[in-house]
Amino acid sequence: MTNSSRSAIRGPEAVQRSLIDAALQLMSLRSPRQISGRELAKTAGVNYGLIHHYFGSKDAVFAAAVAESTEEMALRWEVAGLLPLNTTDEARTYRTFSKLELDSDDSPVTDLLQRIVAGQAQAQDRETTDQDLLAEVALCAALQFGWGAFEPEIANGLAAYDIDLHELRDRVSKLSMRFSTGPSA
Numbered sequence: 359m360t361n362s363s364r365s366a367i368r369g370p371e372a373v374q375r376s377l378i379d380a381a382l383q384l385m386s387l388r389s390p391r392q393i394s395g396r397e398l399a400k401t402a403g404v405n406y407g408l409i410h411h412y413f414g415s416k417d418a419v420f421a422a423a424v425a426e427s428t429e430e431m432a433l434r435w436e437v438a439g440l441l442p443l444n445t446t447d448e449a450r451t452y453r454t455f456s457k458l459e460l461d462s463d464d465s466p467v468t469d470l471l472q473r474i475v476a477g478q479a480q481a482q483d484r485e486t487t488d489q490d491l492l493a494e495v496a497l498c499a500a501l502q503f504g505w506g507a508f509e510p511e512i513a514n515g516l517a518a519y520d521i522d523l524h525e526l527r528d529r530v531s532k533l534s535m536r537f538s539t540g541p542s543a
Contacts, residue, residue, distance in 0.1 A: 367403050374412050374422075376402040381423035390420040428466040432473045471499060501534060 367376050380402035384393045395416040399406040413419045475495050479486045505512075513523050 370412065373402075373404050373408050376404055377409060377413065377419050378423045378426060381419045382427065385420065385423065390417070393420075424466050428470050432470050435470075435474045435477065471495065474499070505530065 367373055377398065380398055381390075381393075384390075384398060384401055393416070395409050396406050398416055398419060399409055409416055409419060413422065475486050475492065478484070478495060479488065479491060482491070484491050513521075513526065516526065
């Protein structure tokens, strides 16, 4: 349901929040290049002109949404680590990242991974150049982003086996923890 079917959104903070939430919702489905400013405004339940009034452009709304998502993931991962896999409905953030064109050296993913490496190195008293640490972060990031990007397709592919999505998420999350603890001693 879009915000346009609810009461009018008023106030700068509410409008900005609604636009960022709509951007996250839409980017979890398609690339920002495939989303018009009018579609963004309609999904947010606000007037199209408010995109330009508060952000300057639709690209700035998408950038704000990505920055917010990156910050949330970084805070969650810096010390606690990447595992267990995020198998909650919040995993749409990973689908958002999978839709972005991330060509530059200063992409949100690059920044996020560098923060994770630094946080994990500090938390585990390891060097940021520790090749095993870097491999662990790479594998965990691949699992996180892969699950988030393809969860709907994975669940659809397994639907023929009568699996409950919530149970699947729980089992995947628990299984992912085996990667972080290593083989049993």
